[in-house]
Amino acid sequence: MSRLLHLTHRHFHRHICDQSLISVSWNIALSCSKVFHFSKRAKSKLSIPSSLLGEKNIVLLGAPGAGKTTVAVLVGQITGLPVIDVNEVLEKTWHMSVAQKLQEVGEELFLQEEGQILQELSTARSIISLTGSNPMHRCSMQHMKKNGIVVYLDVPLEDVQQRLEGMNVDHIVGLGPSVSIQEMFQYWRQFYHQWYDVRVLCQAGDTAEAVAEKVLDVIKWYQDSNSGTFTSTRSVAKDSEFRRAPSFFTDVVIEGLPLDGGLYVPASQLPELTAGEWQRLAGAPYSERAQVLFEKCIHPNDVLAADLREMVVKAYGQNFSCNRIAPVRHLSGCQFLLELFHGPTASFKDFALQMLPQLFAYCMPRTCNYLILVSTSGDTGSAVLDGFFCLSDADKQRIAVLAFFPEEGISQIWKAQMISYTAENIKAVGVKSDFDFCRRTVKEIFTNPDYTGFLTVEYGTALCHADSTNWACLLPQVVYHASTYLDLINQGVITFGDAIDVCIPTGNFSNILTAVYAKCMGIPIRKIICALTQNNTLTDFIKTGKYDVRRRSMTASLSPTLDVLKSSSVERYLHLVSRGDGQLVSKLFSQLEEQCHFQVPDILLRRIQHHFVSDWCSEEECLAAIYSVYRSTGYILNVHTAGAKVVADRLHDGACPVVIVSTAHPCTSAAAVLQALRINEISHHPTDQLQMLNSLNPVPAIHKAVTERLAKLHTQESQVCPADPSDMMDTIERFLQQNFMKVA
Missing domain, CATH: 3.40.50.300 (P-loop containing nucleotide triphosphate hydrolases)
Known part of the structure; x- marks a missing residue:
């Protein structure tokens, strides 16, 4: 639009x-x-x-x-x-x-x-x-x-x-x-x-x-009518007659993905704040920091400042259990934890998906219905269901949400959260396969013009994205990386200009990419440490410049949300470090899709290694870290954070503070945490696991919103779909039949 x-x-x-x-x-x-x-x-x-x-x-x-x-x-x-x-x-x-x-x-x-x-x-x-x-x-x-x-x-x-x-x-x-x-x-x-x-x-x-x-x-x-526009990562040179006209923020929120198969990125550089501007924000509450950064990145012709403020207040208000929203806690030595789990579904995805549904409802044209279709390994699904569930009744009449997840390859807590949502326009469906199959099939559905055209004609419904492929999901993540630095200033750990390192458990690369964006906007991040599970394609890529999945198969780990072989947000990062070379990005990712590998030029590898170092953590090391930290500090790490701590211990040189990003509450991986703490006879039921965890008087305290959500679960089971694209498309159509009338 x-x-x-x-x-x-x-x-x-x-x-x-x-x-x-x-x-x-x-x-x-x-x-x-x-x-x-x-x-x-x-x-x-x-x-x-x-x-x-x-x-x-x-x-x-x-x-x-x-x-x-x-x-x-x-x-x-x-x-x-x-x-x-x-x-x-x-x-x-x-x-x-x-x-x-x-x-x-x-x-x-x-x-x-x-x-x-x-x-x-x-x-x-x-x-x-x-x-x-x-x-x-x-x-x-x-x-x-x-x-x-x-x-x-x-x-x-x-x-x-x-x-x-x-x-x-x-x-x-x-x-x-x-x-x-x-x-x-x-x-x-x-x-x-x-x-x-x-x-x-x-x-x-x-x-x-x-x-x-x-x-x-x-x-x-x-x-300037062209301010705040977006282009595709695969866009060709500016002087080409085939170059597509720029898209506005409102287009990007609704469309999600450009038609050429790439990802939307800003047509110009992200705004860089001065030291004085950052220092102004140091004393501001989280919501005001978010407001200022959103205003810098979203043109007011797309979203008025007053309307944006109304959304920010809703997104980062009473639905977060901590009034600091994204608090920074000292762990030990020069290590700090960024707690991103105080939102309603106990995951860092809440930061994006409490904001995106409001932006979506605000920007959507009033000409058709919308189906938010996502594939999830757990955290995205719970967060997107909750975010759209909180919209007004009028908006929910026009918007439905369907999440596909791997039936077996997912945390029982994430699964229980998703299937507990019983609103007519919101549904989670298990698939008898792994996350890569779910994601690949959903992408194929989006890029199938015959099928998407059929849904438009029959049900007046357009398919839309609400995951990290949608640019509007990335901006809120930039805010918490910047806010972390400002909180360290307030705590007297650093003064503005001092460097910090950041260690982030990584699957799809979006969270770690937004730390790069925060750096581009003026936050003095020295190195970003990329922490992975044994599905460590990204570690090899950062060390060698070769992205190669030809002889790799997905190995289920204790951190299923990190089990990704093809990390889609890498494409945005390569567009950034190649200085907007859409032709190169298109070539590399076409090769990845067709031949399952690519090698970046040496100059790009040097730029990548300027930003990143990377390593991976075994399950045994992860469990040992949870136990060790609990015994020494009383704090319980979730499995993602524990893996990041192992990698930070291994790679960080101690020359500056390092912030380990805690992307989920320990209750979301309760079974693995209880195993790490050497608890015998662990129940398979999620509610029992939370009660066992709560009996330890844990820090952080048990997540109240998750407990309340699971109490609504009762006995309902998730719908399960065969690992077949045609069955998944049939599931979509049946869901639309329940929510939207056929077009006459």
Whole structure:
């Protein structure tokens, strides 16, 4: 769906401001502004054609002390556009100062009269500096958004306080002896967050000149119709007549995969944050870190900032059992654990799949139904079922989810979680084969135009992806890698700029790829340690540059979610390190599909080894690590994390902290954990296993959401399908018949 069409059926802010709430009104007097003399270099960089705006205004929003008026004057000087200071408009209309008016009429009437004047302001192609209290008046802000691009100057509290200390602040509504600037600042932010189109994340000590530069940069980005577009990893050279037109984020979320068999990646580099911007985020809660990074990577023409914030709050709120969402825990020595299992299904996949369903429902065209079809080795299936289960009833009438999993090659906890979902539009089906067969068959179904066309014609239904092949699943994972580094700063382990290493248990390569993306965005990750099971194709690839599965067969391990021979996200990584060489990527993966192997050029191997080292862990070593860590610290690792610790012990040189990524709660591999802890007579029933684990008073504590989910299991059994593509397609059609009426 094109971005233009996307905008025609959306978006007006859903938030309603309570006009009776206490707010602030403040004017930064122009007499206090400094006159800045721009160098030729700065003028060249800051210059912007006024025609870029059309008839739009640039509207600067922010707290008192944010420097809105000063920056507005500078932007006006650069662009040649007139500057309107709303404070001056108010005083000319009232024939008195803002402070006098506030004292005369009181706060509530002041807000109403101020909003009415702003609502009647009619101008075009101007720079408008709002007051601090304007965002509290709903109708006037709707008027501003209709006629302008609202830019939020997100200035650090410390800078605001410093600027206000020596200035007259007798006309800030609600500020008094019992209310601090900090309390007012936090109160105002909720209103600012409702209205802005783009944010300027200001660093501590930024000059007005620097902020003006950032304002013009975000305006250019906002107005550029090709910003935030995507291309395929197999896209040919830019000057080729066969090159496909770029896709927008909304297209990528719904389509999942491009038609050429590749994977979607951003058409330009991921945005790199400065050290100051990262340091701004260090003190922010997890949801705000996610919001800022999503805003940097998702164009506001695709998802409005206010709507994105609503999704982020839902995704990373009460559904996570830890309010830090992705806490970092010291293990021993220079080793730290990133706990990614506090979501509703106890897996790192919750970070992506609490967010993706909301994005999907937001972006989907209203012209047909959608079947989310996934293959899973356990963690993806549980997370995708839960994520789509939490959508509104209206959205669930248009969306169904079907997950295929290997009937025997899966953790009993994952299996029990999946089959416990009994909603009509959500189902998990076992297949009498391994995960590679499930994944290969699902991919063949997606690329079978006769079958997908049949589903469209008969049921008005399109097939869609909701796993790591969908780009929207990767962005949330970038956030937690960045957040880890910021938490280590907060804990005093490092200061910004210090390097860390990261060790990640790896199957499909998506989690480890997103650590590379976090590094590209400015997080100082030195080495990424790739930890595997005995299905160690990736270890050989990282050491030799040869990806070869010709003489390999899948060996079931204690970590079935890591048992992958062909890791699909490697394709995105090779596109990155080959500097976007789609022709090379297409050649390599065509060879992998046809001949089951490829060898990367030496230059790519050197770049790969610059990012990665890799090794694998045997089952005996994994179980021994679980027992050893429990005896020495009282902490229980799950099998994936234990394998990663073994590899980290082997490969990490101790020169910097290493973060071992704990991708699942130990209860998800309860049977193996109990075996490692040398518990005799382990029950085969998942609920009994959790009770046995809980009897050890474990750290981390038993996962409450998983326990509650398994309590709903009762006696239902999973549907089982033969390892035959035609049977799987029949299963899909029967499922659609239950959910969607045939097209007349």
